[in-house]
Amino acid sequence: MSKKEKKETPHQTDSDKGQGENLLETIGQELRTHIEEDRKEKEKEIEELKKRLEGTEKEAKDHYERLLRMAADFDNYKKRAVKEKEDWVKFSNEDLLKAILPFIDNLERAVNHAEKVKDTGVMIEGVRLTLQQLHQILNRFGVSPIESIGKPFDPTFHEAMLMVETDKHEPNQVVEEFQKGYLLNDRLLRPATVSVSKPPAKEA
Helix, strand or coil: CCHHHHHHCCCCCHHHHHHHHHHHHHHHHHHHHHHHHHHHHHHHHHHHHHHHHHHHHHHHHHHHHHHHHHHHHHHHHHHHHHHHHHHHHHHCCHHHHHHHHHHHHHHHHHHHHHCCCCCHHHHHHHHHHHHHHHHHHHHHCCEEECCCCCCECCCCCEEEEEEEECCCCCCCEEEEEEECCEEECCEEEECEEEEEEECCCCCC
16 A cells, blocks of 8 residues: 555544544433433422322221221111110100090099999089090090990991891891990901890791
């Protein structure tokens, strides 16, 4: 190779070397910057996930505590319902019994008065009025008597205690009432015990 050719061959100068090092430094700096930004972004995402997890845990805890309160409230409701039912069974007739007590007082006064006087007519009239008032109170609570005498025998409302042969009444009619029957709001409370007519037996 000639000297002239050697002179024309390019050689790497210090300037070129410096430019290469600067380029590498720049790339490295950009790479570190990118890595740092990526790290910060990941840390931010992790922090957000932590906050979301904490919020979810708090929400789950709130739901659990609310569920416990609801379970406790429901248990208290059941206990309260049982007690209210027991109280209702014990005291459901309280108003009726309070309304009846004055009539017991009147009957007791009538008995005490009858022991001191000879005129029983006054006592009988007093008892009759007391019974009338008592029937009015029972009617107010839905209790009504069953009218039986002279009515056709009805096994739904009557209980036959005796069959009476008679030609004064149609067959199968109530002749006598031994104990009055009652309805409670049109439902049978107690049947009436009665005697029932039947045709007289024909002589042989």
